[in-house]
Amino acid sequence: MARGRAQGPASGPSKGELLGPEQRRDWLRLIRTENVGPRTFRALINQFGGAGAALEALPSLARRGGRLMPPHTPTIAEADAEMEAHARMGARLVALGERDYPPALAALDDAPPLISVRGEAEVLRRPMVGIVGARNASAAGRTFAARLARDLAAGGWVVVSGLARGIDAAAHEASLDGGTVGVFAGGLAKPYPPENLGLMEKVAATGALVSEMPIGWEPRARDFPRRNRLVSGMSLGVVVVEAAERSGSLITARLAAEQGREVFAVPGSPLDPRAGGTNRLLKRGATLVTEAADVIEVLTPIAGRREDPVVEAEAPFVPAGPVTPGDDARARVISLLGPVPTPTDDLVRLSGCTVAEVQIVLLELELAGRLDRPGTGRVALK
Template identity: 85%
Template sequence: MLGPVQRRDWLRLIRTENVGPRTFRALINQFGGASAALEALPTLARRGGRLMPPRTPTVEEADAEMAQLTRLGARLVAMGEADYPPALAHLDDAPPLICVRGLPDVLRRPMVGIVGARNASAAGRTFAARLARDLAAAGWVVVSGLARGIDAAAHEASLAGGTVGVFAGGLARPYPPENLGLIEKVAEQGAVVSEMPVSWEPRARDFPRRNRLVSGMSLGVVVVEAAERSGSLITARLAAEQGREVFAVPGSPLDPRAGGANRLIKQGATLVTEADDVISVLAPIAGRVRPDAIEAEGPPMDPAAPGEDARARVLELLGPTPTFIDELVRLSGCSAAEVQMVLLELDLAGRLDRPGTGRVALR
């Protein structure tokens, strides 16, 4: 459980320019806590080749965001705390803090994602609602993205049993506008969640980021209707990459809205015609998921700067093609701590991409 000052420091650190979840975790591991990491940011960015330090929210700005969340009836939940979704905590890019409005108990229960087309057919919406209702009645929380079509049908049907909606923007910017009534119901009877600053306006690039939280909170994701190129297939791909189960509902080959779901089945997704198809696969997994944690404070590693020779060897090995960090350690002859420090410097200078699965690349 974070204290008030630690929570504010975590918020300032994750809201800092060029600090994403993976960089946040690396900074905490390297410096033992957010306060020490915040102090080190200017030096690290300068060593990485940046002239100006990355923009970090002031104490006053962080306090203002937390006050705005309080006015909305929301709160910040940190990884490792009781209300942090257990499955989400196991992602390597899990947000260290999430903004939550709603009932805390739904976030602790096992979840299933249901996603699909915004322009869903009547049959698709009907099936999504029946599936969500049956899953909720069996004790599962239904997670989706609050969009039109399949998302909305799944949320509406699972209100009584438990549902979680994930925002692409901040909690003060619900989207889409026509679902405001539904969003309020989800917040009152379940929970709504965002990792973004409270007043963040959602952009197109934020929706895939949102989708990774939908799949990350879930033990499995069901695609009800999806065209061959759709956000729902992005969610399914992310689910597979995260080690989640992928399910799909078959549809008519004459309906383009079923093309993506049918292809998922051809590729090995579990075919779904009723809730038991999902429950039979996920029930054995549910009891094995336990919360993970980032330590709030701990002993720092040696934060000394790598020598110029070590830095040059790591930089020489980096390029636009993603490379595993373990390979950088092996090929450079540097220690793991030296490589991690060089990567932090480049990250904070805005020169590094972290595409996931322990890989990095130069921008």
């Protein structure tokens, strides 16, 4: 990736970092831009070679996509303020590809370009296991989650969860000595639920707190599935201890399966509605868990095959160079789109355009708020 603005020695990356302060600020402004998510961020960097160049191109891209006003982008002052807010609370922004970025998370095609981290970042480089379950967990469920987390931590595994009531809290509390990772649905300055604030401080002291949201972001209902995606994405496998037939824990299990992670479930009584979801997972092929050894046996070979990312002097993207499709090419691509999700490979084949041309048209539509990406490699018009 091109380095963007020239950087003097004092503003270059520190050891283990890819980005200097100005580049990190550009990355922050780009990922906080309206209609820019992780996949769009990656496409913009690939096309324009750097966040600075991508920021300059945003207004014209959105205009060609049919939007009169450019998407909102944080100002330099606003980005600096967020970075200073991180520093005041002892947190920092870690970029994709840097030493302290969780390796399993980095492998996802929608990995957040930047994550907020508070605590001991070293734990993020170790193999992780997600433990999730019901907020209204039974006493037996909490006891088992605590025992499982404690035994996994004793075996060298980092337990990651969502800091919620019930199973999450029991797993975090039991694995504090080994280092545990808690993932926020909102920003690091907006802890939720408030009754777990004391637990969060303990997690930060020996492990790490992580978020992909702006530091002052108040969590909304739609943000919790995004949080669940990070819990499963950081993990090599996810254990569901208790979950009803309709629960956020089953969303985490589904995301884990989509991400290629191992899914484990703890069996429960058919008479307990809190076991309905876990028992259904077992029927569908999840690995049954009655002790930590069941998890360790499956995940140890996977952890042994994992390769940590190599920190280089450049960011982990390969610029393709900017492309400007002609009106005819743009019209051909748009004519193939509709409300039904379509593979991008089909758009390339049927439009006769190059991959780069199709990607630019999709970027234009997305920045204009007209495109939806319901799944990897598929797009639809809103």
